[in-house]
Amino acid sequence: MDPEVDALVRAGDIEGAARRAREKGLYRRSAELLALLGRHAEAAVVALEAGEWRSAIDAALSSGDERVIAALCDELGKRGDVAEAAAAHARITQRHDVAARILEPLFPAEAGQGWYERGEYLYAARCFDRAKDVGKTIVSYEQHLSQYPEDTEAAERLAVLRAGRGDDEGAVRALQLAARHQAGAPALQKLVEALRRVGLEGAARVVIRRLRAIDPSASLEVDAYGASLPRGQSEERYAGRYRVVRQVGSGASGRVLEAVDELTNETVALKVLSVGDDKGAAFARFMREAELARSLDDPTLVGMRALDPEGPTIVYDWMPGGTLTDRIGTASLAEVRAISQRVLRALSVLHRHGVVHRDIKPSNVLFDPAGQARLGDLGAAHLSDLGATVTGGLVGSLPYMSPEQITGGAVSAATDLYSFGCLLYQLLTGQTPFAGPDFVDQHLHEAPPKVSSVRPALGTEYDALIDTLLAKDPEERPRDAFECERLLSALSFREVDDERRTLSRRSSIPPPMSARASGAAYLAPTQRPDRWIDQRLAREVERIEVDPQRRDTLYRWAGLGSSDLQTIVDIDDPHDEHSPIVAYALVVDDGERALADQLDGAERGRVLAALSEVGFDGVSAGRSPCVRSRLFGAVALASALSAR
Secondary structure, three states, rough: OOHHEEEEHOOOOHHHHHHHHHOOHHHHHHHHHHOOOOHHHHHHHHHHHHHHHHHHHHHHHHHHHHHHHHHHHHHOOOOOOOOHHHHHHHHHHHHHHHHHHHOOOOHHHHHHHHHHOOOOHHHHHHHHOOOOHHHHHHHHHHHHHHHHOOOOOHHHHHHHHHOOOOOHHHHHHHHHHHHHOOOOHHHHHHHHHHHOOOOOHHHHHHHHHHHHHHHHOOOHHHHHHHHHHOOOOOOOOOHHHHHEEEEEEEOOOEEEEEEEOOOOEEEEEEEEOOOOOOOOOOHHHHHHHHHHHHHHHOOOOOOOOEEEEEEEEEEEOOOOOEHHHOOOOOOHHHHHHHHHHHHHHHHHHHHOOEEOOOOOEEEEEEEEOOOOOEEEOOOOOEOOOOOOEEOOOOOOOOOHOOOHHHHOEOOOOOHHHHHHHHHHHHHHHHOOOOOOOOOHHHHHHHHOOOOOHOHHHHHOOOOOHHHOOOOOOOOHOOHHHHHHHHHHHOOOOOOOOHHHHHHOOOOOOOOOOOOOOOOOEEOOOOOOOOEEEOOOOOOOEEEEEEEEHHHHHHHHHHOOOOOOOEEEEEEEOOOOOOEEEEEEOOOOOOOOEEEEHHHHHHHHHHHHHHHHHOOOOOHHHHHHHHEEOOOEEEEEEEHHHOOO
């Protein structure tokens, strides 16, 4: 106690006593007196000068002055010796926001957790971002945007983070959200690049038109926006040295990944088994593929580098030229001859070693850095005396499958030559020999249309070879790959003057699209002819033909990214006013189908609002087909675009 200060208190001069106590360095006493006067803000400042941070917090909170509280938090946040303890004291008083503010400068991760628990997701995202915890930053931004979807700045930041982790599809979703709420030019530039990366160049061009309305100097070229988004590096690794860049394909039993060998800095392909146990049939086939690939070292086959049995993972040479799928309908006849010869030489290597490939198709023909075709994927290969009977169900791809594979008969070199015949037919005409969907009956009982009838400009010189290769009886096909190559060499493969894009669209694999991402492919239809498999998404997609007059509506639909509209993942636009546009829409899970005007209240309102935003016309929006999905609620179906 100080006599002078006490005397002032007894005289009733509390303000004077507080001032005198502070002058004498009696900060705690001064703070107490100021608090008695209700001057909590000053009391907080004085208490902090005394090092009494608990009293300072109590006084600041009692003041209710947010400026004082903020200043106190800033000051305490600089003091590493007391920041955590001060934050703990703030939590005791149930002021978790104050605790988070104190922790932000020195302990941003803890501050972020505090903000997150309070539901202050934007503050949490900024703290986690400062702490370089990308995963929690992304989650926080997503939570924030679920409450405030109009925050375009947050959506743009989320997109950058997702792209930085290699999640380009996540970046597209975030930027589409920003675009729906009047995003500026920088966000639209990022959206163009994100759409390009996932293979949606058509939608990217729509965004460019919108961007140029804001900035007329913006480039018309989709490729000009590559610097807008970071290029992510995946954190996924295999065998300790292979860093995954992206997934380029998937199937029922595994995935194919592009990766970097961090020991050599070379790009490689990883084939990773993802189903079954060590005793399962899938594992046995996988290990047999590895053994075959290791023993068959030939420049016409995709080379194997290593095997990690713990994965299990096979490491292959990377084929930067993509697959033959991307060249169907566009390859010149000279290229068709060169590719066919390479495939036949690869088959001759396999057959000499007693191996039947059993899955010859465009996606299994890949191109190396020199542009040379190589045969890959020995996962379905059959190792035997070339005369064993295959059991255990169909192995291969139905559009290219020989009759003996379908019936479970003996496989031989002739089996692969039949599949090669289907492949050659497709290279020449742009379509597979049989249209499906009942490939089984067609392979067993029907004769395919002549090449000359599908593409008259070629004449009849290719008909005899195709007829021989596609003979139902294996004994009537060429004796081996050498004989087939001799027959092939006798053909001219002279270029003809016809429009490649007029080739029939009736194909087990659609014509190449400029909008398709590298490595993506649409595989043969499932049991339903309108359903296809998109390897990039590992999901079924629906193929929809759209009248060219609806081109703008289609692109708006694709670019909007609304959760109330069926997602359109790709567009094949031939830029021909007389040809239909083909859209590929992500299949909505089966649910109750209805028309928009049959939906209830809020669902109907959301769907009609989404259709209105697209600018839907021609058919009453209220009569548009919808599905009430278990996962997404009511969704307007893209098939409405086909309505006349």
